[in-house]
Amino acid sequence: MDFMPIIAALKRQKTAAALIAIEIALCCAIICNALFLIIHRLERSSIPSGVPENELVRIQTTSVAEDPDVDARARAALQSLREIPGVQGATLINQVPFGRSSWNSGLRLKPEDKNTIVNATIYYGDAAMLSTLGAKLIAGRWFEESEFGDFATLLGAPDGEQPKIVIITRQLGQKLFGNENPLGREFAFGDVPVRVIGVLDHLVRPSIFDDATADCSLVFPVRMGAGYGAQYVLRTRPQDRDAVIAAAKKKLAEAMPNRIVLDTKGFDELRDENFKQDRVMAGLLIAVVVSLLVVTALGIVGLASFWVQRRRRQIGIRRALGATRGQILRYFQTENFLIVTVGIAVGMAAAFGISGWLMHHYELPRLPLYYLPVGAVALWLLGQIAVLAPALRAASVPPATATRPV
Amino acid sequence: MLKMTHLSKAFRTEVVETYALRDFSIHVREGEFVAVTGPSGSGKTTFLNIAGLLETPTGGTYELDGQDVGALGDDARSHIRNQKIGFIFQAFNLIPDLNIYDNVDVPLRYRKMSSAERKKRITEALERVGLSARMRHYPAELSGGQQQRVAIARALAGSPKLLLADEPTGNLDTQMARAVMQLLEEIHRDGATIVMVTHDPELAARAQRNVHVIDGQVVDLGEDPKLHMNVSRISA
Numbered sequence: 001m002d003f004m005p006i007i008a009a010l011k012r013q014k015t016a017a018a019l020i021a022i023e024i025a026l027c028c029a030i031i032c033n034a035l036f037l038i039i040h041r042l043e044r045s046s047i048p049s050g051v052p053e054n055e056l057v058r059i060q061t062t063s064v065a066e067d068p069d070v071d072a073r074a075r076a077a078l079q080s081l082r083e084i085p086g087v088q089g090a091t092l093i094n095q096v097p098f099g100r101s102s103w104n105s106g107l108r109l110k111p112e113d114k115n116t117i118v119n120a121t122i123y124y125g126d127a128a129m130l131s132t133l134g135a136k137l138i139a140g141r142w143f144e145e146s147e148f149g150d151f152a153t154l155l156g157a158p159d160g161e162q163p164k165i166v167i168i169t170r171q172l173g174q175k176l177f178g179n180e181n182p183l184g185r186e187f188a189f190g191d192v193p194v195r196v197i198g199v200l201d202h203l204v205r206p207s208i209f210d211d212a213t214a215d216c217s218l219v220f221p222v223r224m225g226a227g228y229g230a231q232y233v234l235r236t237r238p239q240d241r242d243a244v245i246a247a248a249k250k251k252l253a254e255a256m257p258n259r260i261v262l263d264t265k266g267f268d269e270l271r272d273e274n275f276k277q278d279r280v281m282a283g284l285l286i287a288v289v290v291s292l293l294v295v296t297a298l299g300i301v302g303l304a305s306f307w308v309q310r311r312r313r314q315i316g317i318r319r320a321l322g323a324t325r326g327q328i329l330r331y332f333q334t335e336n337f338l339i340v341t342v343g344i345a346v347g348m349a350a351a352f353g354i355s356g357w358l359m360h361h362y363e364l365p366r367l368p369l370y371y372l373p374v375g376a377v378a379l380w381l382l383g384q385i386a387v388l389a390p391a392l393r394a395a396s397v398p399p400a401t402a403t404r405p406v
Numbered sequence: 407m408l409k410m411t412h413l414s415k416a417f418r419t420e421v422v423e424t425y426a427l428r429d430f431s432i433h434v435r436e437g438e439f440v441a442v443t444g445p446s447g448s449g450k451t452t453f454l455n456i457a458g459l460l461e462t463p464t465g466g467t468y469e470l471d472g473q474d475v476g477a478l479g480d481d482a483r484s485h486i487r488n489q490k491i492g493f494i495f496q497a498f499n500l501i502p503d504l505n506i507y508d509n510v511d512v513p514l515r516y517r518k519m520s521s522a523e524r525k526k527r528i529t530e531a532l533e534r535v536g537l538s539a540r541m542r543h544y545p546a547e548l549s550g551g552q553q554q555r556v557a558i559a560r561a562l563a564g565s566p567k568l569l570l571a572d573e574p575t576g577n578l579d580t581q582m583a584r585a586v587m588q589l590l591e592e593i594h595r596d597g598a599t600i601v602m603v604t605h606d607p608e609l610a611a612r613a614q615r616n617v618h619v620i621d622g623q624v625v626d627l628g629e630d631p632k633l634h635m636n637v638s639r640i641s642a
Binding site for chain 1: 458460
C-alpha cells in the first residue's frame with residue numbers, strides 16, 4: 001500500500017486525524033505506565049517466600065496476666081504442640097514471613113564503617129525453625145544445639161554476648177559480598193562482627209518496604225520466650241489445618257492459662273493480606289487500562305465510520321476506477337495505521353515523561369524500554385481491530401455509487 | 407469492442423420487479439464514437455453502469471473486448487475497469503482531498519505501475535488537456551470545465567480501450583461544454599472507442615452514431631438525423 005496519497009489526503013483532514021492521534025498518544029502514555037505498574041504490583045505479590053506457605057500456620061498469643069514462668073511455659077507449650085496429631089513441626093520465632101511486624105537492622109561490613117550497606121530483617125529461631133519453616137539451606141550448615149542462646153538472656157546482655165554466627169539469605173549475601181561466596185565471611189551486626197555459617201535460598205521479610213531487599217534476611221540462633229511478639233509456627237498438611245489449629249488453641253490454653261490466642265492464620269492468608277493493596281491497585285489499573293482501550297477503540301470506530309459515510313461517494317469513485325474491495329479495505333487500515341503510528345510516537349515520548357515524573361515523585365522504578373514496543377503493538381492491533389468494521393463497510397460500497405446523483 | 411445481447415437488468419423488491427433494461431442489444435465497434443440518448447428513466451445510466459462493469463446484468467450476455475464479462479467476480483471486474491475502461495462522469499467525480507496530479511494517479515496506482523511510468527503518463531495526460539500547470543491545485547480551485555478536463559486526463563492516463571462518458575457536459579456552461587466536446591472528438595480521432603450518454607442533441611449529433619433508449623430498450627430511429635434530433639429534444 002502506498003502511503004503518500006493517504007498522507008496527502010490526511011493533510012486535508014488534519015483536525016480529525018490529530019484528535020485521534022492525540023487520543024492514541026494519551027492512551028499509549030498511560031497504558032505503558034499502567035501496564036508497568038500492574039505487572040510490578042503483581043510480581044511483587046508473587047515474590048517467593050522460601051517456605052511452603054500452605055503448610056504453615058502462625059499462632060499469636062498475648063498475656064492477660066503476669067506470669068514469671070512464661071518462658072518455661074512457652075517451651076512446654078511448644079512441646080505439647082508438637083504432639084498434636086498432624087503437626088509436622090513447631091517452632092517459636094520472633095517474626096514470620098509476610099507477618100508485617102518486623103525486626104530490622106542496617107548492616108555494615110566492619111564495626112568501624114560509617115555507612116550501612118543494606119537493611120536486613122532479623123529472625124530469631126530455635127533448632128526446629130529450619131525444619132518447621134521448610135526453608136532451603138543451599139550452603140553451609142544449620143546451627144548446632146550448643147550454639148543456641150535464650151532471648152531473655154540476650155536481652156540487655158553486653159554486645160560481647162551476642163551471637164557470633166549467623167545464617168543469611170542468598171540475596172543478603174549478594175548485597176553484602178557481591179558475587180563472592182559469603183560462607184565464612186564476616187559483617188558487623190551493630191558493633192559485633194558475625195560470621196556466616198549457612199546460606200538460605202529464600203526467606204522473605206515480614207514487611208517488604210523495598211522490593212530490592214525483600215529477601216534480605218538473617219537468622220540468629222536464639223530461642224524466643226513467649227513475650228516480645230514471639231509467635232508459634234506449626235507445620236501441617238493443608239487438609240489438617242483446621243483440626244490442628246483447634247487442637248493447638250486447646251493445648252495453648254491448658255499450657256499457658258495467663259495467655260490467650262490472639263490470632264491464627266495460614267502463611268498463605270498472611271501473603272494475601274500483605275499484598276491486598278497491591279492486588280486492589282492492580283485491579284483498579286486494569287479497569288483503567290481496559291476503559292481507556294475501549295474509549296480509544298470507540299473513538300477510532302466513530303471517526304472511521306464518519307469518514308466512511310462522508311467519503312462514500314469517493315469510495316465509489318475509487319471502486320469505479322478499478323480499486324478492488326481488498327484495496328479499499330487496506331486503504332482504511334493503512335490510514336488508521338498511519339494515524340495510530342503518529343499517536344504512538346508522541347505517546348512513547350509522553351510515556352517516558354510520565355515515567356520520569358512517577359520516579360521523581362513516587363520513587364517508582366524507571367519504565368523499562370521494552371514496554372514501549374509492547375504498548376505500540378497493542379495499540380496497532382487495537383487500531384486495526386477497531387477500524388475493521390468501518391473498513392469492511394467501506395469495501396462493500398458498490399462502484400455504481402460513482403454514477404449516482406450527488 | 408462492446409457487445410450486449412438480449413441484456414436485461416431487473417431491480418426486485420419483495421412485491422415488485424422493475425426492469426431498467428429489457429432485451430437490450432447493442433454492438434459498439436472498436437474506434438466508434440456512439441452517443442446513447444433517451445428520456446430520464448429510460449435506462450441510459452443502467453446501460454452505462456453495466457457497460458462500465460459497475461453493475462451486473464440480470465440476464466443476457468455482455469462481451470467486452472472479446473471477453474464475456476457477465477459472470478466475472480468482483481475482483482476481475484475491478485481489474486478490467488482499471489485496465490480497459492476510462493470513465494468521465496457528469497459530476498467530474500474528482501477526489502477533493504487529492505490534488506490534480508494525485509487524482510490522475512488514482513487508477514494508475516491500482517494498476518501497480520512503476521512510479522516513473524505513472525509520472526510520465528500523468529504528465530502527458532495533463533498536458534493533453536492543457537492543465538499541466540495546475541498539477542498541484544486541488545479540484546475546488548478549478549472551474550467546472552477544468553475539473554472535467556482533469557477527469558478526462560484521469561481517464562486517458564490509463565490508455566483505456568473504451569471511454570465511457572456520462573453526460574460529460576451536463577454540469578458545464580456552453581463554452582466549456584464545447585471545449586470538452588472538442589477534446590473528446592480529438593481523443594476519438596486518435597483511435598479511442600467512446601460511448602457517451604447525453605441529453606444534449608447537439609452533442610449527440612457530433613457522435614458517429616446515435617443509439618436511442620426508451621423503456622430499457624434500444625429503439626431504431628432509422629437514418630433520419632431530424633428524427634434523432636426531435637426525439638432527443640423530447641427526451642431532454
